[in-house]
Amino acid sequence: MLLTIVVILVVSGALLLGAAWGIYGRLPKPLEGFIVALAGGALIVSAVLELIEPAMKKAPLWQAFALVLLGAAVFTGLAYLVKKKWGSASGGGLLAAITLDGIPENLALGVALIGAGPLQVAALSGSIFLSNLPEAAGGAKEMAESGKSKGKVFALWAATAVLLSIAALAGNVLMADAPQQLLALIQCFAGGAVVASLATEVFPKAFKEDAYWAGIATAIGLILALYLDQLA
Incomplete structure (x- = not known):
């Protein structure tokens, strides 16, 4: 349980x-884009090797594939609705991305912590950390620049962090005795949501800020995450 709490x-x-960095820190936009792309590359590995592939061994393929698609569809649909309400320049899109894919993602993280070794946990949690940090920075910065109170922006991201922590704890505690097939399907749903967030939020932002260097950064992030996975 101690390892679970530390990881969460x-x-x-x-x-x-990330929120503090975005609100109070200052980095050149190309560097921000590079870091976002780096995180996206790491999260590709996390989604495939730590969520989807292991789940495919515990559930029928058609169910695994269906849940991946469902996760992507749910994330995309909800993110679209949120953007329509808040607007694309308010940072609300990235907040929605982190929340909507973060809940099942952290639920799956909690599940993955059940019986996992330290290095296995590090591979998944490290990728999620690399993704959350720059996404939160970008979203919080845009929200602060749109005229919202810096304190309120930070409080909103803090509330999101608490919500995702609860999701991870729920996954670890409530799902401890759940059937392996159910856990596998939850992981597939999370993987689909992560993939959709990469396509609609992470990589478009990275390319906007850092142009073609984002491609190099993505590859570096992917290599780093693969290295962590090999350690596990």
């Missing part, structure tokens, strides 16, 4: 650090 604090803490 590290992953959710990335939202707080």
Whole structure:
């Protein structure tokens, strides 16, 4: 349980650090885009190797594939509705991305912590950390620049971090005795949501800020995440 709490604090803490960085820190936009792309590359590996592929061994393929598609469809649909309400320049899109894919993602993280070794946990949590940090920074910065109170923006991201921490704890505690097939389907849903967030939020933002260097950064992130996976 101690390992679970530490991992959850590290992953959710990335939202707080990212929000503080976005509100109060200053980085050149190309560097921000490079970091976002780096995180996206890492999250590709996390989605495939830590969520979807292991789940495919525990559930029928058609169910696994269906849940991947469902996760992507749910994320895309809800993110579209949120953007229509808040607007694309308010940072609300990235907040929606982190929340909507983060709940099943952290639920799956909690599930993955059941019986997992430290290195296995590090591979998944490290990728999620790398993704949450720059996404939170970008979203919080845009929200602050749109005229919202910096304190309120930070409080909103802090509330999101708490929500995602609860999701991870729920996954670890409530799902401890759940059937393996159900856990596998939850992981597939999370993987689909992650893939959709990469396509609609992460990589478009990275390319906008850093142009073609984003391609190099994505490859670097992918290599780093693969290295972590090999350690596991």
